Amino acid sequence: MADDPLTPYGNRPMVTPIVNAVNYEYSSFEVLRQITDGEIDGYTYHRDDNPTVRAVERQIADLEGAEDCVVCTTGMAACTMVYLTYLSAGDHLILFHDVYGAHYKVSLILERLGVEITWLDAADWQSVQANMRPNTKMILCETPSNPLCKLVDIAALAAVAHDAGALFVVDNTFATPFHQKPLELGADLVVHSATKALGGHNDLMAGAIATHKDAYNDLWFTRQAIGTTLDAYSASLLERGLKTFELRAEKIAANGLAMARLLDGHAKVSRLMYPGLENSPGHAIAARQMHRGFGGMLAFDVGETIEDAKRFITALHVIIHAVSLGATESLICVPYLTTMLYLPEERRTTFGVKPHTVRLSAGIEDTDRLLADLDQALDAV
Numbered sequence: 001m002a003d004d005p006l007t008p009y010g011n012r013p014m015v016t017p018i019v020n021a022v023n024y025e026y027s028s029f030e031v032l033r034q035i036t037d038g039e040i041d042g043y044t045y046h047r048d049d050n051p052t053v054r055a056v057e058r059q060i061a062d063l064e065g066a067e068d069c070v071v072c073t074t075g076m077a078a079c080t081m082v083y084l085t086y087l088s089a090g091d092h093l094i095l096f097h098d099v100y101g102a103h104y105k106v107s108l109i110l111e112r113l114g115v116e117i118t119w120l121d122a123a124d125w126q127s128v129q130a131n132m133r134p135n136t137k138m139i140l141c142e143t144p145s146n147p148l149c150k151l152v153d154i155a156a157l158a159a160v161a162h163d164a165g166a167l168f169v170v171d172n173t174f175a176t177p178f179h180q181k182p183l184e185l186g187a188d189l190v191v192h193s194a195t196k197a198l199g200g201h202n203d204l205m206a207g208a209i210a211t212h213k214d215a216y217n218d219l220w221f222t223r224q225a226i227g228t229t230l231d232a233y234s235a236s237l238l239e240r241g242l243k244t245f246e247l248r249a250e251k252i253a254a255n256g257l258a259m260a261r262l263l264d265g266h267a268k269v270s271r272l273m274y275p276g277l278e279n280s281p282g283h284a285i286a287a288r289q290m291h292r293g294f295g296g297m298l299a300f301d302v303g304e305t306i307e308d309a310k311r312f313i314t315a316l317h318v319i320i321h322a323v324s325l326g327a328t329e330s331l332i333c334v335p336y337l338t339t340m341l342y343l344p345e346e347r348r349t350t351f352g353v354k355p356h357t358v359r360l361s362a363g364i365e366d367t368d369r370l371l372a373d374l375d376q377a378l379d380a381v
């Protein structure tokens, strides 16, 4: 150890160094052979692996209770890597309308490549069983879903998938591993937009797939092939975010619940979805599979029209009008005008989103400031 300048005598630095190297010297042909045969965890080329990235992969695997984790450039890269790794022409994929809007674009590419896709309503997740086909290879869901916070029973769908020999993938971005561990409930793969709560500061983009060792190898192969490896600087920012992840997740959930309680039954709020409220759809499922609270994502309808929603958001001073979620700042947006904008018109609204639906992501601000902000902005509607 004494000849390693980073860890002389084994006293490792508290922060994983940012290793910007593209390539690594082979200290001998024997070491080259050991690395390429997988006998040692050495490094050769950044697209293959990087020590800064590897450090966060181990930390995220730990959070999800996974054997390992593959980190990549964005959340959508993670989802696309999952599709490309496990789906071929002629395979059938079940997706829910209630997933992040960009899945629709990826679905167009998959269909062009010969994958059959069935879209279902997450509120009716029980219909998955009836839609399984002999060639169904994968079911992918979000729970709670983006943006309407619909709840899907993870253990029940894992059983449906496994009975048919299909893979069950859960996007855990909204719930975060602080509240929900899909692998423990039977999911095969957990995907994340690590851009959100894992990073947590609106300053990096990354994706993650937490899973077992065999799937790690399959996904690693795809990442190495297509080049979606995260850069070391973003990995370092992600590591820094992870240091406060639990602290932030706890405060975000407390703020989410407090804001939901204020909005619940408010005269200007015609519909509210927050899995932590007993009268919210899906609460019973959430209570079974989420723990230590219900996260910081809410969706609600403001007034009667999109103009009401715009007036409300414009009147906010503390909560910021922006996309993304899970960050230190509370963020609010109109999904109809943002994450769902590029969907065909019928997809933007058929499954429950209305033009005046807003999505609110709680941050870590002082709770009273957030409540006062919401209150005064609702007065402006």
Ligand SMILES: Cc1ncc(COP(=O)(O)O)c(C=O)c1O
Binding pocket: 074, 075, 076, 077, 100, 142, 146, 171, 173, 174, 192, 193, 194, 195, 196, 205, 206, 207, 324
């Ligand atoms: C639930 C969910 N999954 C995946 C993504 C895609 O993540 P990224 O923007 O990091 O590609 C998002 C983005 O908002 C999301 O909300």
